[in-house]
Structure formats: structure tokens, C-alpha cells
Amino acid sequence: MSYNNIVFEKDTLFLVTGGAGFIGSNLCEAILNLGYKVRCLDDLSTGSQANVDLFINHPDYSFIKGDIKDLNTCLEACEGVDYVLNQAAWGSVPRSLKMPLYYCANNIVGTLNMLEAARQKKVKKFVYASSSSVYGDGAELPKKEGREGNLLSPYAVTKRTIEEWAKQYTMHYGLDTYGLRYFNVFGRRQNPDGAYAAVIPKFITQLLHGEIPTINGDGKQSRDFTYIENVIEANLKACTAPSSAAGQVFNIASGTREYLIDIYYGLTSALGVEVQPVFRPDRPGDIKHSNADISRAREMLGYDPDWSFEQGIKEAINWYKNNL
Ligand SMILES: NC(=O)c1ccc[n+]([C@@H]2O[C@H](COP(=O)([O-])OP(=O)(O)OC[C@H]3O[C@@H](n4cnc5c(N)ncnc54)[C@H](O)[C@@H]3O)[C@@H](O)[C@H]2O)c1
Numbered sequence: 001m002s003y004n005n006i007v008f009e010k011d012t013l014f015l016v017t018g019g020a021g022f023i024g025s026n027l028c029e030a031i032l033n034l035g036y037k038v039r040c041l042d043d044l045s046t047g048s049q050a051n052v053d054l055f056i057n058h059p060d061y062s063f064i065k066g067d068i069k070d071l072n073t074c075l076e077a078c079e080g081v082d083y084v085l086n087q088a089a090w091g092s093v094p095r096s097l098k099m100p101l102y103y104c105a106n107n108i109v110g111t112l113n114m115l116e117a118a119r120q121k122k123v124k125k126f127v128y129a130s131s132s133s134v135y136g137d138g139a140e141l142p143k144k145e146g147r148e149g150n151l152l153s154p155y156a157v158t159k160r161t162i163e164e165w166a167k168q169y170t171m172h173y174g175l176d177t178y179g180l181r182y183f184n185v186f187g188r189r190q191n192p193d194g195a196y197a198a199v200i201p202k203f204i205t206q207l208l209h210g211e212i213p214t215i216n217g218d219g220k221q222s223r224d225f226t227y228i229e230n231v232i233e234a235n236l237k238a239c240t241a242p243s244s245a246a247g248q249v250f251n252i253a254s255g256t257r258e259y260l261i262d263i264y265y266g267l268t269s270a271l272g273v274e275v276q277p278v279f280r281p282d283r284p285g286d287i288k289h290s291n292a293d294i295s296r297a298r299e300m301l302g303y304d305p306d307w308s309f310e311q312g313i314k315e316a317i318n319w320y321k322n323n324l
Contacts, residue, residue, distance in 0.1 A: 002306045003030065003233040006240060008082070013037045014239075015077055015123075017068055017114060018087030020047030022190040023129065023182075023231060025054065027085050030232045032058055041077040043067040046090060051189060068110035074117035083239045084118050086111060086128035089158070092196035093133065094283055096155035107158035108165075115169045115177070125176045127238040128166060130249055131159040132183040132224070132290055141257075142224075142293040145181070145249055152287065163249050170247030177246055178238040178301070180231075183253035183292050187228030187312060188319040200225065200313070203264060204320045207271050217282040219261030224253040224291040227312025230305035237301045245300040253292035254305050263313075270317055 014031050018024040019040030024047065031038040037060040040052065044065060055061040066073035068088045078084065089107045090096070096103045111128060118126045133156035138149025151157050159181075166177035184198070192201035206213045234252040264277055297303035 002304050003236045004034070006034070006236050008036055008239070011037065012082045013039065013080055014083045014085060015039045015041060015081040016085045016087060017041045017077070018047065018089065018129075019063075020044055020049070020051045021087060023185060023228065024085075024087040025051035025189055026187065026228050026232055027087065027235055028055055028061065030236070032060055036060065039064065039077060039081065041066055041068065041073070042088065046191070048191075068114050069105055071113045071116065074113045075120060078117040078121035078123055081118075081121060082124050084114065084123050084126045085235050086114050086126065088114075089129065091155070093153040093155050093286065095196050096153050096158070097284065100154040103154045103158050107155070108161050111162040112165050115165060115175065119169060119173045119175045123175070125178065125239050125241075126166070126169070127178045127180065127235050128162065130163055130179040130181045131156070132181055132251070132253070132292065134160045134163065134181060135287070135290065137287065141289060142255070142291045143251060144293045145251060145296050167247045176243050178241060179249035180234050180238065180252045181249055182231060183224040183226050183251065183290065185226050185228055185231050187316050188323075192320070199260065200263065200316060201320065203267050204271070204317060205324060207267060207273050207275060208320065208324060212275055213264065213277045214280055215260060215264065215277045216280050216286065218279065219264065219277070220259060221286070222257045222259045222289045222291065224256060225258050225263070225309050225312075226253045226305070227307040227309070227315070229307045229312070230254060233305065234297060234301065234303050237303050241301045248296075248300070250297040250301060250303070251292035251294050252297060252303065253294055254307070254309060255292055255294045256309060257289070257291035258309055266313070267317070270313075
């Protein structure tokens with residue numbers, strides 16, 4: 001894997017907020033595997049205790065159950081930390097349309113607290129999760145940093161806003177911040193349950209359980225699906241990036257595009273089932289097509305994703321088969 005040869009100083013301590021969630025728990029695992037220390041801060045609002053229990057007996061892992069909406073909790077969590085990987089947030093475009101105030105408090109104020117705590121505790125680098133949703137209705141493909149359209153949901157507003165706050169912390173307070181605009185991440189431990197689950201884990205588990213999946217729209221929408229290993233690589237490379245790249249945002253994706261309907265039939269064939277999906281109307285706030293230009297991350301972070309969609313989906317199917 002292209003992050004195995006990244007070297008940090010002995011006893012380096014990472015803080016992963018949202019470390020009990022899908023992406024965060026995978027970051028914790030990778031850091032432990034590389035031989036460094038990791039502290040996980042999570043309020044378990046959408047993450048799970050099971051993702052903490054996986055590592056709780058590891059001597060280099062510690063867990064704080066706490067909320068990034070509370071500045072004191074963030075200060076405590078940042079004590080002695082070298083690198084922050086800020087993943088804590090609520091995802092989901094449709095849920096954000098129902099709860100705009102909560103999204104503002106959780107995703108914007110929460111991240112602002114983390115930026116402030118990282119600044120006060122003199123953290124070396126602050127890497128944070130942004131999202132491809134910041135491209136809004138911009139029709140241009142591939143999506144390129146600096147060419148954003150009108151934002152289409154409160155969730156997208158929260159991600160765009162934290163990018164601006166992070167830039168302020170680099171500009172005025174010398175905190176090296178790196179915003180990673182993830183594009184549809186998938187892989188082990190992604191939650192398949194509930195109304196707001198992502199399509200890949202949802203389809204796989206529904207098909208494995210003999211249920212009939214639902215596709216919003218005609219299935220001809222496309223996305224840049226990114227395997228979790230590529231996202232881990234991006235986070236760790238950002239920690240080694242030069243200060244000259246700080247204050248910026250980077251597309252983190254595979255740079256390719258998959259159509260939802262093709263994924264669906266690829267999964268039915270891989271799982272050996274013949275089930276026709278039910279089609280529903282498009283969801284408000286969703287965009288039709290999305291794929292990323294990843295050249296900025298390549299050039300400035302040394303990001304070089306080596307997991308293709310096909311390799312990733314095979315691993316994900318196997319994981320869900322063995323863990324349901
Ligand atoms: N999964 C994707 O495809 C994707 C795409 C773009 C951006 N992102 C972003 O990546 C990050 C991680 O997403 P994920 O898919 O792993 O989601 P997830 O829901 O699995 O993980 C988020 C974690 O953050 C925790 N959390 C939420 N609010 C918190 C708070 N106030 N204090 C402490 N912990 C809190 C949750 O309990 C959860 O464990 C999020 O910021 C998300 O917006 C994800």
C-alpha cells in the first residue's frame with residue numbers, strides 16, 4: 001500500500017475525531033498498524049462502540065467519549081497531539097435538509113472548536129474531512145478545486161464553511177490545515193443500516209439478505225467511488241505535506257466515474273443473485289454526475305491512489321459477506 005513507507009517520528013500521537021465511524025476507525029487501524037499512537041474522540045452519535053472495542057486493548061490506542069461541540073473536550077483531546085485527523089461530522093444530504101441547525105452546530109462549530117484547540121495545543125498539522133458536495137450544481141467535469149458551483153444542501157454549506165475557517169487558521173494563526181474533499185468513500189465498516197446509509201454497503205447487505213434495493217432516480221447518475229485505502233493514504237500523506245501546501249483543499253478520489261446502475265448489476269452478478277431494483281424519484285440536493293480531477297493532491301500531497309474501484313469493491317463484498 002502506498003502509505004506503508006511513510007515514516008513519522010517515534011511515539012507520534014494522532015488524534016482521530018470521529019474515530020468510531022467508518023473512515024475514522026479505518027484511520028485508527030492504519031495508524032496502529034504503522035506502529036504509532038492514536039487517540040480517538042467520538043460521541044458515538046453515528047459511530048459505534050464496536051469500532052472502539054476493536055482496538056481498545058491495544059496499548060497505543062485510547063478513546064475519549066466526547067463531543068467536538070464542547071471546546072474543553074477538544075482541548076483535552078488535543079493535549080500532546082502531533083497530528084489531528086478531523087473526521088467527526090454528521091453526513092447525509094437529506095438528513096441535513098431536515099436538521100439545518102444541528103448541522104451548523106455539529107459540523108461547523110464542532111470543527112471550529114477543533115481548529116481552535118489544535119492551535120492552542122500547538123498541533124503540527126490539522127487534516128480534516130471535507131466533501132465533494134462543495135461542488136454543488138457546477139456542471140463542469142471533472143470537478144476541479146476553485147471551480148465550485150452553487151451549494152445544494154445544508155450539509156454542503158457546512159463543509160464549504162469549515163474550509164474557509166481552516167484557511168483563516170492557516171492565514172492568521174500559522175496552523176497548517178489541509179482539507180480533503182472526499183468523493184463517495186466505500187469499504188469495510190461503512191454502516192449499511194438506516195435511511196441515510198451510503199449506496200454500496202446498503203446494496204450489498206440488502207442483496208445478501210434477499211431484500212429488494214431501491215435506486216433514487218434512473219440509476220444513470222455517476223460518482224467517483226473511492227476505496228477506503230486511498231483515503232487513508234491521503235490523510236497520512238497530508239500529515240507529511242509541506243507548509244507551503246497548507247490552507248488549501250484537495251480532491252480525494254480515484255479520478256474515475258462509475259454509474260449507479262452498473263454498480264448495481266455488477267453487485268448482483270458478483271453475489272450470484274437476480275433481483276430487479278425498485279426505482280424512486282430523484283432526491284432533492286443530489287447531483288447527477290461527479291468525478292474528480294485529483295492532480296492537485298497528486299502534485300502537492302504526493303497522493304497516488306493505488307486501489308481501483310474494481311479491487312476495492314471485491315474487498316468490500318468479501319468483508320460484508322464475512323461480517324454480517
Ligand atoms: N463516507 C463518505 O463517502 C464521505 C464523503 C465525503 C465526506 N465524508 C466526511 O468524512 C467524515 C467521516 O465520514 P464517515 O463516512 O466515516 O461517517 P461516520 O458517520 O461513519 O463517522 C463520523 C463519526 O463522527 C462522530 N461524530 C459526529 N459528530 C460528532 C461530534 N459532535 N463529536 C464527536 N464525534 C462526532 C460519529 O459518532 C461517527 O463516529 C465526515 O466528516 C464526513 O462528512 C465522508
